[in-house]
Amino acid sequence: MGAAEAIxxxxxxxxxxxxxxxxxxxxxxxxxxxxxxxxxxxxxxxxGGFAAATLSGSPYIGIFGGLAAGIVMAALFAFxxxxxxxxxxxxxxxxxxxxxxxxxxIGEPFVGTPGTKLPALAVPVLSDIPLVGKVxxxxxxxxxxxxxxxxxxxxxxxxxxxxxxxxxxxDNHGSAHALGYPVIRVRLLAILFGGACAGLAGAYLSLAYxxxxxxxxxxxxxxxxxxxxxxxxxxPARVVVGALLFGAVSILQFHAQAMxxxxxxxxxxxxxxxxxxxxxxxxxxxxxxLRVNTPASLGRPFVPDR
Amino acid sequence: MRRLMTAAAAVLALGMGLGAAAAQDKxxxxxxxxxxxxxxxxxxxxxxxxQELEAALGDKVETTYVENVPEGQDAERAIERxxxxxxxxxxxxxxxxxDPTLKVAAKFPDVKFxxxxxxxxxxxxxxxxxxxxxGRYVIGxxxxxxxxTGQAGYIASFPIPEVVLGINxxxxxxxxxxPDFKLKVVWVNSWFDPGKEADxxxxxxxxxxxxxxxxxxxxxxxxxxxxxxMHGFGQASDQIAFAPKAxxxxxxxxxxxxxxxxxxxxxxxxxxxxxxxxxFADGHVVLAPFTxxxxxxxxxxxxxxxxxxxxxxxxxxxxxxxxxxxxxxxxGKVIDDGTLLGMNWYVKGVDDKLPQ
Numbered sequence: 018m019g020a021a022e023a024i025x026x027x028x029x030x031x032x033x034x035x036x037x038x039x040x041x042x043x044x045x046x047x048x049x050x051x052x053x054x055x056x057x058x059x060x061x062x063x064x065g066g067f068a069a070a071t072l073s074g075s076p077y078i079g080i081f082g083g084l085a086a087g088i089v090m091a092a093l094f095a096f097x098x099x100x101x102x103x104x105x106x107x108x109x110x111x112x113x114x115x116x117x118x119x120x121x122x123i124g125e126p127f128v129g130t131p132g133t134k135l136p137a138l139a140v141p142v143l144s145d146i147p148l149v150g151k152v153x154x155x156x157x158x159x160x161x162x163x164x165x166x167x168x169x170x171x172x173x174x175x176x177x178x179x180x181x182x183x184x185x186x187x188d189n190h191g192s193a194h195a196l197g198y199p200v201i202r203v204r205l206l207a208i209l210f211g212g213a214c215a216g217l218a219g220a221y222l223s224l225a226y227x228x229x230x231x232x233x234x235x236x237x238x239x240x241x242x243x244x245x246x247x248x249x250x251x252x253p254a255r256v257v258v259g260a261l262l263f264g265a266v267s268i269l270q271f272h273a274q275a276m277x278x279x280x281x282x283x284x285x286x287x288x289x290x291x292x293x294x295x296x297x298x299x300x301x302x303x304x305x306x307l308r309v310n311t312p313a314s315l316g317r318p319f320v321p322d323r
Numbered sequence: 324m325r326r327l328m329t330a331a332a333a334v335l336a337l338g339m340g341l342g343a344a345a346a347q348d349k350x351x352x353x354x355x356x357x358x359x360x361x362x363x364x365x366x367x368x369x370x371x372x373x374q375e376l377e378a379a380l381g382d383k384v385e386t387t388y389v390e391n392v393p394e395g396q397d398a399e400r401a402i403e404r405x406x407x408x409x410x411x412x413x414x415x416x417x418x419x420x421x422d423p424t425l426k427v428a429a430k431f432p433d434v435k436f437x438x439x440x441x442x443x444x445x446x447x448x449x450x451x452x453x454x455x456x457x458g459r460y461v462i463g464x465x466x467x468x469x470x471x472t473g474q475a476g477y478i479a480s481f482p483i484p485e486v487v488l489g490i491n492x493x494x495x496x497x498x499x500x501x502p503d504f505k506l507k508v509v510w511v512n513s514w515f516d517p518g519k520e521a522d523x524x525x526x527x528x529x530x531x532x533x534x535x536x537x538x539x540x541x542x543x544x545x546x547x548x549x550x551x552x553m554h555g556f557g558q559a560s561d562q563i564a565f566a567p568k569a570x571x572x573x574x575x576x577x578x579x580x581x582x583x584x585x586x587x588x589x590x591x592x593x594x595x596x597x598x599x600x601x602x603f604a605d606g607h608v609v610l611a612p613f614t615x616x617x618x619x620x621x622x623x624x625x626x627x628x629x630x631x632x633x634x635x636x637x638x639x640x641x642x643x644x645x646x647x648x649x650x651x652x653x654x655g656k657v658i659d660d661g662t663l664l665g666m667n668w669y670v671k672g673v674d675d676k677l678p679q
Binding site: 024030031231267277281282 | 361362367476507511515521523550564674678
């Protein structure tokens with residue numbers, strides 16, 4: 018395995034949790050809801066995934082555990098913001114805090130227990146292609162899932178009637194309601210999808226990235242995912258670019274350090290954030306594209322007038 | 324009716340008096356933790372020490388702990404609450420509790436305080452810390468014996484003197500075996516981020532290192548070593564469960580003996596304020612059982628440990644050269660503790676520029 022291939026593999030691993038969480042949040046925000054609780058749903062996914070995997074002995078069952086934990090947290094958020102019409106920002110922040118605390122309780126019996134890593138599923142022949150073979154065709158199931166979900170979200174949002182409705186709800190919930198679209202139901206489903214994705218992202222951390230459970234192991238990745246969505250101006254392709262870029266710079270700065278290039282490590286550590294923001298801001302500098310893609314109803318609660 | 328009330332009050336007073344008498348027999352010992360008690364690292368090791376204290380002194384002590392106390396204002400409140408509720412000995416186990424501890428200590432002169440890793444004391448405030456670098460010297464020797472590539476990787480958290488001291492001790496140990504031994508350092512700028520620690524470990528292995536060690540808290544780097552068929556060392560606790568084939572040994576924080584000694588001193592009335600920096604000899608630092616190592620390397624490691632314990636060997640005995648080759652201390656002299664605690668330069672052979 019060459020150095021370039023090794024680096025590519027590590028970059029993908031670093032990008033996948035961000036991509037999963039961000040693509041879910043993208044759908045949520047496209048429907049006009051701002052859920053700042055990604056970190057909380059993600060850490061619950063990590064705890065739920067690890068708990069389910071350890072108790073059942075199968076990392077695949079663990080994936081469902083993570084999925085379920087993310088969806089339950091999202092359902093809580095949906096109940097509070099859609100049906101009780103609570104402030105979305107405050108509820109989202111509360112969800113993050115709740116997730117951090119609750120995951121600590123769920124995870125407590127599993128501290129100090131090594132987990133089972135999700136196995137890599139290699140596609141015969143294709144995975145032997147030099148350089149990109151292993152990166153594209155010898156990953157674990159969650160990496161393939163992340164790619165499929167991302168493509169699916171793009172296709173859904175831009176090639177289906179359902180996607181058009183989601184975007185309409187996010188842009189002007191009043192008009193969408195007047196046209197007879199079920200605003201609350203659309204948003205509920207979007208929030209649950211976002212929770213499922215964040216749960217998967219968390220499960221990826223505790224089942225594949227570092228197969229262990231420790232409190233607060235997401236270490237802020239949920240917040241990075243949230244930022245990615247905004248800087249990618251709510252476009253799926255740009256979220257992919259952002260996640261890969263962030264992963265790549267994170268890994269390359271370690272390589273720069275290990276080579277002893279003598280660049281201050283604090284500067285290198287901040288590079289992933291700087292580079293990702295800079296690049297995404299540059300490619301999003303076209304104001305008309307930004308205006309078209311920003312969900313106009315983002316964060317505004319919807320109360321149907323009867 | 325009034326008589327009944329008086330009787331009730333008398334009974335109540337009697338009950339309270341008895342309660343106070345019973346409490347006086349026991350020494351109440353309080354602990355303030357920065358993280359959850361089962362964090363698998365720093366805080367967990369303090370909590371193990373607390374449990375050892377309870378086990379050793381049994382009925383004579385009663386312990387209380389408060390978890391997840393942020394440094395600063397909240398810490399002051401938590402420490403004061405312990406002091407108000409009859410705790411006569413209070414351990415505050417993180418660097419950032421230093422000023423809050425001193426503030427509360429000034430208000431409760433009859434309560435003894437013990438602050439971990441700080442440097443400010445008072446008549447009723449002691450400080451205590453461990454010479455983890457003694458362990459790092461030993462594992463440096465092991466790394467140099469076992470590495471086929473002649474270089475190790477070091478995953479570091481923040482460029483503070485304690486971490487730099489550990490890096491230097493590790494490399495000095497390694498160079499005592501192989502004078503040309505090289506060390507690659509990667510800073511993750513976090514105490515705790517399993518994902519980043521794993522990425523750093525992968526990077527080091529991808530760049531040709533075959534032994535790693537870390538001054539961060541999670542077992543993630545060891546898991547990567549296990550996955551890659553490489554080797555490493557545990558941190559804070561024995562992490563053999565995470566890397567049965569990769570872990571050589573682990574530097575274990577062992578606070579129990581100190582906690583028992585200090586609680587006993589309060590019970591005996593012999594407690595005095597002081598500054599303790601304990602290593603192998605005091606039982607503060609312990610190495611996990613040696614695994615995956617040939618007998619001669621185990622023997623060497625055990626001998627080094629014994630020599631450090633007896634004082635025959637000082638990891639920071641001269642001659643010691645700085646990274647640029649200038650001599651810092653000549654042969655026959657040792658670097659004193661004060662200089663070690665403020666260390667902000669690399670010894671010769673570190674393949675990194677120290678972030679300032």
